Amino acid sequence: MPAKIKVANPNRCIGCFSCMLACSRANSDSVSLIDSAIDIRTSGGIESGIGIIVCRSCIDPPCARACPKGALTPRNGGGVVLDKDLCDSCMVCADACLPRAIHFDRADMPVICIHCGICAKFCSHDVLEIRKTEVL
Amino acid sequence: MWSKVLYIDLETGEHHTRDRSDLFDKYLGGTGVATQLLLEECPAGIDALSPENPIIFSIGPLTTIYPCASKVVSMFKSPMTGELGESHAGGRLAMAMRFAGYDSIVIKGRAAKPSYLSIHDNEVKIKDATSIWNVSSVEVTGKILREVEPGKGRRSIMRIGKAGVNQVRYANVNVDTYRHFGRLGLGAVFGSKNLKAIVISGTEEVELPDMSAYKNMYGKLYKEVVDTEVMDKYHDLGTAANINVLNQLKGLPTKNLKQSHFENAESISGEYFADNLLLRKIACSNCPIGCIHIAMLKTPFQKGHEFEVSHISYDYELIYSLGTNLGITMGEDVLRLIDRCEKHGLDVMSTGGVLAWATEMYERDLITPTDTLGISLRWGDTDNFLKMIDRIVEMPNKFYQALAKGTAVAAAEYGGEEFAINLGGLEIAGYHTGPASIVGQIVGVRHSHLDNGGYSIDQKASSQQLNEEQMVDKLIYEDYWRMINNSLVCCLFARGVYGEQNMVDALESVGIKKTREELEAMGREIFLAKYAFKKREGFDVEKVSVPKRFFETVSQLGMVQEETLEQMLELYRKKTGI
Ligand code: SF4
């Protein structure tokens, strides 16, 4: 059964960035924030709330529909799969995604969540969960 | 591997970077490298508030790489003690420096006009801060800068308040609202340089030589940090749990150390705060623990349920210094006092010490309402203490000018030195546990309880019957090894996880090979390099006078004898060669 990442308890977040570091460590072999598919950010400093932005695993993904090159294809269980060879960094997909879950790495490649669940494994506060989804 | 130092001259407006692998290879980073930079950059005998005094920030080889490697070391000559100034802070700064790509930052000179630094990856700018120079609250300063600076969401913002601008000797630098470079007066040094704030962010990627070794080690350390009990106490009630513990043991300095227990401790205890005032916990970047306890204070200001709401971070030391030490009986009142210090950017521990000394002076008629400008000082009187805090920052007369220089200086001028509770010119941390705590703060490189954890050695002494020499040996062990923790730079709250072996292994996994013995020798070398600076600037362990009060109030280990201290100091000097 495919899985998807879910922000289960956003208000428990302590803003530690462990999930972001885990995502880039596991999926990009780097220590960085920019390579992480999940995005933790505050707006108005740490004294205000903490935003958690990650792919919402759309079944009919608007990012894929928007991509003029067909680089994003719907993934079994929700979300998309990126074919880097087809992507020409036009960044149209990013605007199509309302939660703004797509951003770009230093090579201007979109960073796309593969729903591996590693970030949830390194969240000490149960903010994130990996859930099984129905196969389409 | 990481050895880039950013040099900024506020006077000329120039900046450049230099590779300093000569220093980083030898001293890892953090406190080890910062000490060398200080020795290089700070001319002997200068006034700490002159343009010559450098400000140095350093991260280390594990920063952002491993969990809880979340701190930045700052170094400067201290306007408080006139010798080594060193302070550590968390928040997001360490991560911001890592991803901006700077392992150290050295700031020199004085800007002609109020300025702030804007550092985003390779863009380094000195910008005009005239319009925010007199913004009194550090929180508001942060809000203003957030609107105009890039790096939104993950940048770090350091800034000073009015205390720093007015150069109160123990002004701190606020880091990301809830963390600080406190204690030895970095805020005053900022003020003396016309430097209001520093904003820093970055987008670098760090690649490591052996990713699979790194991932394995990360998993291991993460598990130890999160799953084991090593760090439980910092997470649950936080450090504030110590209020009840130390109170029961008679180790809790109260009312200017007239007592070592507080009859009203319950209503300002960690339990009280957690049950009644705690709002949430947050973390420094890259720390899964989240020990930063934020309380919510709701103060009615008008009829009709009009409330002023503030969010205030609290810790044990703050509750001691503005709570038990001032005889404050309600957690809410402690929060009001913390909030006021935070707003001005004052070091809370020193402010509490200064107020406690002044209160006893007033009680004994050694100062009068003429000195205090009409404020009468009484234990537990929050409103008057709030007024005092404002006056310390404004310094309207000679007495407040003295208070703004700290307890030791004020007592030298006004008397009451036998109860001016300081060690080496710095107000003490909240422990009257016995001789190791006192010796530890005298010899500690920054006169901090965190230099060697003397308080916990006292506690061990009571359960394991340690003699003087054994206590001294333990102090020295901590003094040396914590130099390594602080060079990596790992949070000292995680020192239970970063023991000798884990430090060796963690370094190896990122390509730095050092044996246990090499690290131990390096710890000693760094310690001695700091002492070289301290001595050069006139510090002499033998000249530190211990106020009589320490020997008059019972400690956790009973009455502390002067002879015990002398014996331990003598042993310490012999063994370390300081
Ligand atoms: S990236 Fe955005 S639009 Fe695309 S599947 Fe995820 S949430 Fe939907």
Ligand code: SF4
């Ligand atoms: S599920 Fe995997 S790819 Fe998606 S954000 Fe988490 S770690 Fe990254």
Ligand code: SF4
């Ligand atoms: S790991 Fe969990 S607590 Fe930490 S930032 Fe990510 S979601 Fe928040």
